[in-house]
Amino acid sequence: MAAMSKRFYVTTAIDYVNGAPHVGxxxxxxVADVIARARRALGEEVFFLTxxxxxxxxxxxxxxxxxxxxxxxxxxxxxxWRQFAAKLGLSNDDFVRTTDPRHKEFVQxxxxxxxxxxxxxxxxxxxxxxxxxxxxxxxxxxLPDGNFDxxxxxxxxxxxxxxxxxxxxxxxxxxxxxxxxxGFIAPDYRRNEMLGxxxxxxxxxxxxxxxxxxxxxxxxxxxxxGFVTYVWFDALVNYISIPFAHGDPLIRQAVGSGGATSFEVxxxxxxxxxxxxxxxxxxxxxxxxxxxxxxxxxxxxxxGWWQKDGQRLSKSTGNVVDPIAVIDEWGVxxxxxxxxxxxxxxxxxxxxxxxxxxxxQSELANGLGNLVNRSLTMIQRYRAGRIPNGVNQLARxxxxxxxxxxxxxxxxxxxxxxxxxxxxxxxxxxYIDQTSPFKIAKDPSRAGDLDNILVTLAEVCRALGVLLWPxxxxxMEKLQRQLGLESINTNLSQFPPxxxxxxxxxxxxxxxxxxDQK
Ligand code: MSP
Numbered sequence: 001m002a003a004m005s006k007r008f009y010v011t012t013a014i015d016y017v018n019g020a021p022h023v024g025x026x027x028x029x030x031v032a033d034v035i036a037r038a039r040r041a042l043g044e045e046v047f048f049l050t051x052x053x054x055x056x057x058x059x060x061x062x063x064x065x066x067x068x069x070x071x072x073x074x075x076x077x078x079x080x081w082r083q084f085a086a087k088l089g090l091s092n093d094d095f096v097r098t099t100d101p102r103h104k105e106f107v108q109x110x111x112x113x114x115x116x117x118x119x120x121x122x123x124x125x126x127x128x129x130x131x132x133x134x135x136x137x138x139x140x141x142x143l144p145d146g147n148f149d150x151x152x153x154x155x156x157x158x159x160x161x162x163x164x165x166x167x168x169x170x171x172x173x174x175x176x177x178x179x180x181x182x183g184f185i186a187p188d189y190r191r192n193e194m195l196g197x198x199x200x201x202x203x204x205x206x207x208x209x210x211x212x213x214x215x216x217x218x219x220x221x222x223x224x225x226g227f228v229t230y231v232w233f234d235a236l237v238n239y240i241s242i243p244f245a246h247g248d249p250l251i252r253q254a255v256g257s258g259g260a261t262s263f264e265v266x267x268x269x270x271x272x273x274x275x276x277x278x279x280x281x282x283x284x285x286x287x288x289x290x291x292x293x294x295x296x297x298x299x300x301x302x303x304g305w306w307q308k309d310g311q312r313l314s315k316s317t318g319n320v321v322d323p324i325a326v327i328d329e330w331g332v333x334x335x336x337x338x339x340x341x342x343x344x345x346x347x348x349x350x351x352x353x354x355x356x357x358x359x360x361q362s363e364l365a366n367g368l369g370n371l372v373n374r375s376l377t378m379i380q381r382y383r384a385g386r387i388p389n390g391v392n393q394l395a396r397x398x399x400x401x402x403x404x405x406x407x408x409x410x411x412x413x414x415x416x417x418x419x420x421x422x423x424x425x426x427x428x429x430x431y432i433d434q435t436s437p438f439k440i441a442k443d444p445s446r447a448g449d450l451d452n453i454l455v456t457l458a459e460v461c462r463a464l465g466v467l468l469w470p471x472x473x474x475x476m477e478k479l480q481r482q483l484g485l486e487s488i489n490t491n492l493s494q495f496p497p498x499x500x501x502x503x504x505x506x507x508x509x510x511x512x513x514x515x516d517q518k
Pocket of ligand 1: 015
């Protein structure tokens with residue numbers, strides 16, 4: 001047996017538990033899931049981690065308002081977020097909650113170690129503080145008239161002791177790392193943004209605590225009972241606390257702990273996150289890892305933000321897209337397809353219901369669905385449901401599509417992979433229109449031509465059924481069953497072998513039923 005080797009490790013941001021999941025949360029998880037599935041389909045072992053960020057003042061406040069303990073409140077919400085992950089069809093290998101004992105204990109161990117090594121210091125800060133945003137404000141946050149923007153809510157003057165992590169000393173080092181590793185931050189313009197920030201501003205040390213009398217819903221720091229960990233030293237650490245729990249050797253070694261197993265995942269291959277938290281992932285996190293003596297993640301992939309009808313998503317104005325309602329009405333495959341097809345990873349995107357329906361109708365119902373349905377119905381009708389002996393006349397185009405789509409998957413260019421498949425669907429539907437199998441079928445002397453057409457169409461459908469599986473696993477499994485395949489083929493490392501002459505197709509049904517345009 002081959003020796004165990006490092007798995008491909010992909011993570012998502014962990015969502016705050018307050019509130020219901022929206023399309024932005026769903027998008028990020030689907031992107032990471034498609035990448036995880038594509039990697040597995042390419043033959044790699046994968047560890048895909050997602051989960052929840054459960055500590056903080058907002059959670060504490062809402063729980064208290066509802067008369068619940070924060071833990072009970074989080075447990076209830078975590079159950080519904082887990083259901084949401086299942087509803088999205090996520091193939092995650094673990095699900096982290098920052099209230100898990102395995103996470104909390106690891107955070108404390110890391111804090112003790114870094115404290116002992118002199119990475120933290122205690123200091124008094126006095127300044128203006130927004131209670132709404134739970135953040136200190138600086139002179140830069142003042143409006144030209146000297147006041148703070150009303151969106152900060154109530155601003156008070158606060159004097160407070162806290163612990164700080166020494167970031168400042170690493171500014172040059174992180175600039176060099178980003179410059180020397182062009183693929184570290186993707187897409188390119190996000191990398192330039194980070195370099196711009198690092199070269200123009202002084203990196204302030206990072207405040208890592210809150211006094212426990214002000215915030216007690218957090219992980220207590222082990223070396224001072226008066227404080228809990230604040231946000232990033234809790235949340236970011238999930239990316240290593242869970243591998244540690246599974247026995248990742250590098251992480252076990254870095255914290256001087258035994259119990260290593262063959263579960264090798266660190267360093268992460270890919271952190272999929274939104275553009276708003278890029279600085280924390282591309283600057284703070286690498287510095288934290290360096291301080292811990294751990295290698296850095298290979299890539300941080302920052303996606304853009306979804307809007308609806310050109311406006312920011314907002315619960316208070318009701319401008320939201322409820323992914324659960326969309327999935328209930330249209331199916332999870334259509335939802336996954338739409339978000340990946342519509343929005344390239346990087347820029348912002350705009351959800352419109354009309355846009356969603358339009359793509360469903362043209363690309364799924366009339367495009368792919370119709371291609372599969374017409375092809376299989378003809379095999380059923382003209383050849384009693386058996387694949388004839390014939391020549392695949394689109395063999396070259398299909399293998400070229402395959403190669404380009406695979407290259408796109410490898411580059412995490414998911415929209416590109418779908419564009420390749422979409423072009424192949426269009427090409428095959430055109431081929432039907434051009435070759436007119438319905439007419440040829442009436443002429444017995446052209447049986448050989450009809451055989452070739454039917455073989456060609458079956459082969460195109462079969463390749464698409466494998467290629468599109470990472471994005472639409474459920475629908476592509478149905479497609480493959482309609483083709484009469486007994487075991488589902490999810491192997492992207494090899495162009496699928498042709499169906500044998502005489503192979504019987506399965507039962508035919510609409511993959512993406514047409515819906516009346518509303
Ligand atoms: N808990 C932190 C992340 C800690 S990661 C160690 C957090 N949570 S969040 O719930 O506010 O956001 C979770 C993810 O959803 C982030 O990557 C964020 O960018 C993403 N999105 C939130 N709103 C979004 C859109 N409108 N569109 C796309 N993604 C968005 O930040």
